[in-house]
Amino acid sequence: MAYENLAGRTAVVTGAASGIGEAVAVRLAAEGARVALLARREERLTALAGKIRADGGQALAVAADVTDETSVADAVDRIHAEYGPVDLVVNGAGVMLPHPVAARRADEWQRMLDTNVAGVLRITGALTADLVGAAEAGRSADLVNISSVAAHMSFPNYAVYGATKAAVTYLSEALRGEFGPRDVRVTNIEPGFVESELRTHISDAELSRQVEDMLDAVGALSAEELADLVAYATSRPRRVNLRQIVALPTRQA
Template sequence: MSYENLSGRTAVVTGAASGIGEALALRLAADGARVALLARRADRLQALVEKIRADGGEALAVAADVTDDASVAAARDLVHETFGAVDLVVNNAGVMLPNPVADGRLDEWQRMLDTNVTGVLRVIRAFGADLVAAAGAGRTADLVNVSSIGAHIPFPNYAVYGATKAAVTYLSQSLRTEFGPQDVRVTNIEPGLTETELKDHVDSTELSGQLDGMLEAIGALSPAEVADVVAYAASRPRHVNLRQIVVLPTRQA
């Protein structure tokens, strides 16, 4: 099902080269939005843009790294030059690097914090004024942050990842007190087990096996199913904010 009121919207999706981000790009474009795709892998982005255009949509590939201030600023400038201001921002870029805290993997901790937390803030800094201006002009404006059920449910060896996602969930909650009075909606999406490339980041054979076992026993959401939830939230009347959505496979407690 498509929702007509995404026509005329201009969206930014981070982490758009694969998984949920790729599915979001396809879905939002199919529902009528112009979509700027941000990720590090330029070749994957370009292939996705070509697919969207072949299906009659509008898309722009923007090679960008959310951990780099200058890269995000350059991405903002390119989006503005090509599409103008945006009114839908989806913070989807993220990394999941599980290991016991006792291993002291400072490199992994820093990467997760810089991508999952500070990266979200960089994107909000880049495009937040666009959202406020769109809402001020009477249009619908959405900030959507993709968190995780791991923000609430502890998993052994995922403490730092879960902490970064808890930060995103809290940030979303708090931002509603700043953006809500300006008519900008903030939606926090918390998926459970989802079939994405995140599992490929796991460098421990034991932990990778555990994750595969969970996926086999419980089943996983597809990226398109998570994208459907985002598209639904963004397509509601502008005074309706679906503020917090947890989406899980039915067998995941």
Template sequence: MSYENLSGRTAVVTGAASGIGEAVAVALAEGGARVVLLARRAERLEEVAQKIRAGGGEALAVTADVTDDASVERAAAAVRDAYGRVDLVVNNAGVMLPNPIEDGRVDEWQRMIDTNVLGVLRVIRAFTGDLVATAAEGGTADLVNVSSIGAHAVFPDYAVYGATKAAVTHLSALLRAELGPKDVRVTNVEPGLTETELKDHLDSRELATQLDGMFEAIGSLGAADVADVVAYATSRPRHVNLRQIVVLPTRQA
């Protein structure tokens, strides 16, 4: 599918080695953007980049860990060396580690906060200057944060994950108030049940079985469905901001 207003743009997508991130990178490249793929898995990133190139797109794989300040800064420098200024950023990297709060798994809490919240902030810090400068010159500038329906929906044992995603959703609203007057669009996307690697991170057989049951009863989105939403939102005319998008399987309440 082609989208207006993506041709010639430079996009950075985090968590681009698989799932929603990979699908978003592919969709943006199909729309004509040159895409920088950021994630920790170098070999897998290069596979995605090669797939984009095989389809006629332009892609650069940059290994980065959003939980590490220096790693993100090095990645940002590599992006600018290769492509110059960035005008489209998709914060997609995330981790979901549900467990009962009484288990007190501080290591998991820290990992989710470092990735889902601080990781988003590190990427924002690295590229916001580019977005503001692009908009000031009359270009289209987009910041997209991929949150989750878990920011609003209440699921037992997902308290910390849901809290991190609620933080992303509210952060997006606050950033729109800060960056919108500078003509930088901020879009928050909240997917519902989506077929990605996130569910493979569960180490509780009970929670894994419960989640599998939800997928079977409700159905799920594909990563490409969410990518389509991101590509559509970022391809609107620069004066149109789709600020908050909830995308669910039809049967999900």
């Protein structure tokens, strides 16, 4: 299904090298948006940008690390030079590294905090002026954060990951207080099980098996189905903000 109001918009999608981020970038480009693809893996981004262009869309591959302030600033400078101001931002970059807290994997805690929380803040802060400017000019302006049902559903061994996603959900709610009065929409999406690269981040064999067993029992949404939600939410009339979306496979309780 095609949605109105996305053609001609300029979007930034983080985590665009794979999974939900990749699917969102492809979908927005198919709807007529110019899309800046942000992720660390430049080869993957270049290949994706080529595919989008071959399909008639517009895409710019920008290698960037959301955990690094200078990298984010340089990426935004390049986007502005190529595309100008942005009016749609999708924070899709994330990592999921489950272990019991007692394992004291401080390196993994820091990586999740830096990517899942601070990364969202860095991208949002760097592009706030663009979003506010678009809204002031009477155009739609959207900030979309990809959180997780782990923000409010406890899963054994996922305490730190869940805490980072709870932070994203809270941040989204708080940002509505700042951005809503300025006509910038904030949408927080909390997916349940989704087919993505996140499951490949799991290094513990037993935890990996548990995830596979759950997916076998419940199933998973596709990344493309999540991308459809992003396209739907950001294509509504600018006075309509779908502020919170929880998307689960039907069998996931």
